[in-house]
Amino acid sequence: MRQTIALAGNPNAGKTSLFNILTGTRQYVGNWPGVTVEKKEGRIRRLSDSLLVDLPGIYSLSAQSEEEKLATAYLLRETPDMILNIVDAANLERNLYFSVQLLEMGIPVVIALNMMDVAASRGIAVDGRKLEARLGVPVIPMIARKAKGQEELLKCLSHAAFPSSVKIPYPAPIEAAIARLAGILAAGDVRLAPSPRWLATMWLERNAVFDEYIRALLDPGVLAQMEQVRMECEGIPEFEIRNARYAWIERLLGEVAGHRTPALGRNWSDRIDSLVLHRYLGIPLFLAFMFVVFQITFSWVGTSLSDRLDVFISGPVSGGLQSMLIAMNSPDWFTRLMVDGVLAGVGAVIVFVPQIASLFLCLSFLEDSGYMARVAILMDRFMRAIGLNGRAFIPLILGFGCNVPAIMATRALDSPKGRLVTAFISPFMSCSARLSVYSLFVAAFFAKGQAVIVFALYLTGIVIAVLTAFLMKSFVRAEEGLFLMELPPYRAPMVKSLLLLTWDKAKGFVRKAGTIIFGMSVLLWFLGHFSIHGMAAMNESFLALVGGWIAPVFAPLGFDTWQAGVSLITGFMAKEVVVATMGIVYVAGESTLGALLRQAFTPAAALSFLFFILLYTPCLSTVVMMKKETGSWKWTLLSIVYSFAVAWIIAFIVYRLALLFD
Amino acid sequence: MRLSEYAVGKKARITRLSMTDANRKRLMDLGLLPGTEVEVVRKAPLGDPIVVRFRGYQMGFRLSEASHIEIVAVP
Numbered sequence: 001m002r003q004t005i006a007l008a009g010n011p012n013a014g015k016t017s018l019f020n021i022l023t024g025t026r027q028y029v030g031n032w033p034g035v036t037v038e039k040k041e042g043r044i045r046r047l048s049d050s051l052l053v054d055l056p057g058i059y060s061l062s063a064q065s066e067e068e069k070l071a072t073a074y075l076l077r078e079t080p081d082m083i084l085n086i087v088d089a090a091n092l093e094r095n096l097y098f099s100v101q102l103l104e105m106g107i108p109v110v111i112a113l114n115m116m117d118v119a120a121s122r123g124i125a126v127d128g129r130k131l132e133a134r135l136g137v138p139v140i141p142m143i144a145r146k147a148k149g150q151e152e153l154l155k156c157l158s159h160a161a162f163p164s165s166v167k168i169p170y171p172a173p174i175e176a177a178i179a180r181l182a183g184i185l186a187a188g189d190v191r192l193a194p195s196p197r198w199l200a201t202m203w204l205e206r207n208a209v210f211d212e213y214i215r216a217l218l219d220p221g222v223l224a225q226m227e228q229v230r231m232e233c234e235g236i237p238e239f240e241i242r243n244a245r246y247a248w249i250e251r252l253l254g255e256v257a258g259h260r261t262p263a264l265g266r267n268w269s270d271r272i273d274s275l276v277l278h279r280y281l282g283i284p285l286f287l288a289f290m291f292v293v294f295q296i297t298f299s300w301v302g303t304s305l306s307d308r309l310d311v312f313i314s315g316p317v318s319g320g321l322q323s324m325l326i327a328m329n330s331p332d333w334f335t336r337l338m339v340d341g342v343l344a345g346v347g348a349v350i351v352f353v354p355q356i357a358s359l360f361l362c363l364s365f366l367e368d369s370g371y372m373a374r375v376a377i378l379m380d381r382f383m384r385a386i387g388l389n390g391r392a393f394i395p396l397i398l399g400f401g402c403n404v405p406a407i408m409a410t411r412a413l414d415s416p417k418g419r420l421v422t423a424f425i426s427p428f429m430s431c432s433a434r435l436s437v438y439s440l441f442v443a444a445f446f447a448k449g450q451a452v453i454v455f456a457l458y459l460t461g462i463v464i465a466v467l468t469a470f471l472m473k474s475f476v477r478a479e480e481g482l483f484l485m486e487l488p489p490y491r492a493p494m495v496k497s498l499l500l501l502t503w504d505k506a507k508g509f510v511r512k513a514g515t516i517i518f519g520m521s522v523l524l525w526f527l528g529h530f531s532i533h534g535m536a537a538m539n540e541s542f543l544a545l546v547g548g549w550i551a552p553v554f555a556p557l558g559f560d561t562w563q564a565g566v567s568l569i570t571g572f573m574a575k576e577v578v579v580a581t582m583g584i585v586y587v588a589g590e591s592t593l594g595a596l597l598r599q600a601f602t603p604a605a606a607l608s609f610l611f612f613i614l615l616y617t618p619c620l621s622t623v624v625m626m627k628k629e630t631g632s633w634k635w636t637l638l639s640i641v642y643s644f645a646v647a648w649i650i651a652f653i654v655y656r657l658a659l660l661f662d
Numbered sequence: 663m664r665l666s667e668y669a670v671g672k673k674a675r676i677t678r679l680s681m682t683d684a685n686r687k688r689l690m691d692l693g694l695l696p697g698t699e700v701e702v703v704r705k706a707p708l709g710d711p712i713v714v715r716f717r718g719y720q721m722g723f724r725l726s727e728a729s730h731i732e733i734v735a736v737p
Contacts (some may be wrong), residue, residue: 060691066686093717094693205687238683242690243697273713276703282707377722382710390722462669482685484692485722487713 002049002146004159004495005403008071008102009086011057012488014114015498017088019054022153047158053080058411061101061202062211065414072209074273075195077334080458082161086112086144089126091120092257092488096249097242100168102295103135106195108161111139112153117146120488122267125216125258128437136164147492151514169199170244173234177204180229190220204230204237235637267488276374280284289371294458297355299451303439304355313347314591337525343523345580347515352436359432359505360401360595368493376485386466387473389413389483392422396465399429400458401505402621407629414482421472423629425661427618428465440579445606447474454605457614464646469650490641517580520570524584543585556646557612558605558655568612573618605660606649615647663735665700665714666728673701674733681730689731693717699736 009015012176023042040054056067056076063069075083083102087095102109109424113128115231138156170178181200185192202210215223224281230237276285296302321343325335366372372394380390391413399406406426409417438457442450528543530536538544539562547562550569554560567581582588586596602660617624617640627636663706666676680685686725694700694715700716723731 060692062687064688064691091719094719096689099691228675237686239690239695242687245693246695246698270703277706278715279705279707309691375715377706377711380722380724384724482727483711483722483724484688485711487720487722558722619720649671 002005003081004051005044005052005082005084006053006055006075006080007084007086008055008098010059010088010091011100012486013057013086013088013095015054015057015086015146018084018114018142019052019113021144021147021150023052031623038399042152042155046154046570050157052084057097060098061207062205063207069209069414072207073213075105076210076213078165079194082108082110082157084110084112084157085488086114088140088566089113090113090122090124092117092124092126092253093249094117095247096252096628097245099100100134100166100245100249103137103164103166104168104195104198104201106163106198106498107135108163110153110156110161111135111605112139112144112149113139113141116141116149117143118491122489127258130256131252134166134256136166137162143166146499163178163195168245168248170201171235171240174201174204174237174240174244177229177233177237184222184225184229186217194216195281204233205241206230206238213425223635227326242605243567251475256539267489272490273374276371277377282378286375289453293366294451294455296362297359297435302355302358305358306351306439308356312592313351317347335527337522337602341525341584342518342521343586345524345577346517347583349436349517349576349580350510352432352439352579353506353510355435355439356432356500358403359435361498362503363397363401364498365493370488370490370492370500373487377487377518378591380483386469388418388421388469390485391483394417395422395426395460396429399426401432403427403429403431403618404625407622407625408465410629413522417476418629420635421469421476423626424472425465425468425628425636427622427639428461428468428615428641430461430614431575433619436579439581439611440593441597441606441610445601445603450481453610458608460611460650461614468642468646512574513576516574520573520577521580521584524566524581528584538585547585552610553648556655557651558608558659559601561600563600568616571613572617572620574621575613578613604655607658608655609655612647612651615643615650617647663733664709665702665723665731665733666712666725668702668733668735670691670702670704673699673736675699675736676731677734679730680726680732685727685730691722694731700733 007015007019017251019040019042022044024045042054043048044053046053055071058065058068058071059071061068061075063072074080083105085102087098099109099111103214109509111131113126113131116126119126126141128139137163139148140153140156142153155523169175178197180201181195181203185196185199197298199210199214214226218226225290231315270633276282278285281486288336295478318339322335322339325338330338374391375397376390378390379393383390383392392410395409395413396405398409403426406429407423410422413422435454438454442453442472446453524543527546528538528541529547531541541567542563546569547565549565551562553586554564554568563582563585565586567578570581571578582597583593588596617623623636623640626639627633630636665674665676676694676696678696679694680690681689681708689695698716703713703715703720705712706722710721712725712728713720713722714722714728714733
């Protein structure tokens with residue numbers, strides 16, 4: 001590897017787009033050592049001797065949050081050959097503050113001046129050339145989302161880069177202290193990669209990570225001298241250093257950015273906000289958006305596509321497979337395994353791909369547009385009541401797609417306790433895999449009010465999550481961190497990136513259908529057709545034995561058949577396997593399953609079964625992720641036991657109520 | 663005067679950040695320093711958090727945090 005380039009920038013500056021453009025598919029995702037913050041690396045596509053390391057999106061190197069600490073520690077310890085700093089041209093002032101910190105460091109920097117189009121639309125004309133001259137490093141104007149400026153950037157990255165000569169003028173007492181510190185470091189023969197001036201300012205700012213780093217490195221004599229200088233420095237260095245940087249940037253902007261938007265100017269993003277965050281309309285609008293998302297998924301788009309796919313699979317595909325196997329002279333049991341086992345199992349799951357893809361598409365749209373940040377603001381007041389903040393709402397919404405990324409997203413939260421509580425309650429967010437069970441059952445049992453029942457299920461999940469958080473508040477007090485939520489201007493999401501993301505999720509789902517569900521289907525088919533006496537009828541098979549063994553647990557809930565028992569066990573592997581299992585145990589094609597279910601469940605039992613599916617023990621992947629993110633077996637096991645108990649109680653109540661109203 | 667009590671749509675200047683060291687540093691990194699001009703853009707439906715604009719971008723703050731930010735009105 002010729003060089004390592006660190007990609008650094010503020011949140012919302014377009015870092016992800018740039019990383020994706022530069023590395024394409026050649027990226028690896030891991031964790032930073034010791035913490036659960038994601039670490040992405042990738043070879044640059046057309047510069048294959050360069051490794052790009054994606055640092056977390058941060059506002060500064062102040063080492064206040066986990067991400068800032070991490071980035072600072074990385075820059076100090078690993079010292080990359082070059083920093084690629086992405087800067088939002090439409091929000092230059094704050095973005096440049098971080099740039100200045102990087103430039104002062106003395107490592108070669110290249111600046112990608114992103115979102116030139118957004119800046120232009122807001123009436124800000126940034127002079128890239130002049131900025132380049134004043135900062136003393138290459139500045140490449142870009143529109144990363146449209147891959148514009150990529151050629152120039154690549155050309156620049158392939159050349160030998162150089163450190164900036166920028167020197168921010170600090171007030172006299174600070175400059176004096178910096179000079180003294182530089183002298184001490186030089187006399188102590190300290191050879192560190194970053195410039196002595198940067199080291200001195202970090203020391204004067206009392207940067208926690210830097211303090212720890214330098215204490216481990218220097219001998220006590222030198223440290224004592226440095227401590228002395230810091231003590232004697234007049235004024236408040238941490239304020240004056242920051243103030244001087246911002247003052248310098250303000251002057252710079254006067255030169256390079258023509259026509260800055262007046263502070264009171266109302267652009268269209270503000271107009272949307274005045275509606276979306278409106279005193280009375282804000283929350284109803286949010287609920288309406290959610291309702292539209294569910295309608296798209298369950299009524300308008302997802303379900304109708306699913307139905308068509310279903311007809312296709314249970315018709316031509318099933319028939320074709322059967323006649324092909326017969327033509328190939330395959331043994332009868334194998335034909336039945338493939339058609340009744342594998343195709344019934346995998347097919348029952350595949351038909352839900354359109355619904356799941358629709359849901360992911362809608363959620364990514366809301367996320368990319370900038371609306372999710374508004375949701376965090378809208379919901380903060382409510383989340384506070386359960387000891388969390390508005391930010392925690394975002395992982396919970398993602399949970400509607402899949403609980404695994406939801407628990408992963410809790411990494412973005414500041415406080416460890418907030419992360420724990422959010423991870424613990426996210427499995428109650430009804431994921432899209434559970435949706436496959438709802439769709440099957442509501443279609444089979446309820447002619448009217450299908451959407452209402454599904455909506456009630458989702459709502460129950462939310463209520464249980466809220467109550468759980470409320471309960472946990474008294475045991476695990478989440479400390480009050482600073483709630484900072486940036487509201488980036490709205491932007492139209494890129495159709496291409498939305499489709500790519502959705503395709504990715506759908507592919508993951510199909511892959512799971514091809515592996516876990518394929519395997520489970522084969523296993524189930526064998527278990528369902530054999531007993532200790534060899535080939536047997538299904539209700540005398542191993543499967544019936546196992547299912548029958550646990551079935552009594554569910555008798556008070558209205559479904560004590562061995563078939564229901566088996567599907568709940570297999571549902572622990574992955575929730576979508578429940579449907580596949582039912583396809584096999586009731587020996588049904590997708591089209592006949594509904595009718596068979598109506599014989600096996602009463603409507604009240606079906607309703608109770610749905611509530612049980614909603615709440616019971618999350619799937620294996622979620623449990624594994626829970627262990628990984630909470631780092632605690634205690635909490636993981638508690639989550640398993642707790643959700644099972646809650647599911648049992650709620651399903652019991654639902655069943656009894658349904659019997660009353662039946 | 664405190665930022666938490668300030669009216670929507672009017673400009674003010676920060677005079678003091680009276681909070682913990684760590685939080686003060688964080689706000690200063692974001693460009694919210696004594697002397698910075700700010701404007702309360704809007705309030706969330708229940709009046710909390712508030713959205714504040716400074717240095718050309720918008721950030722949400724809780725009232726409990728904004729009450730530690732002291733300001734003077736800018737004519």
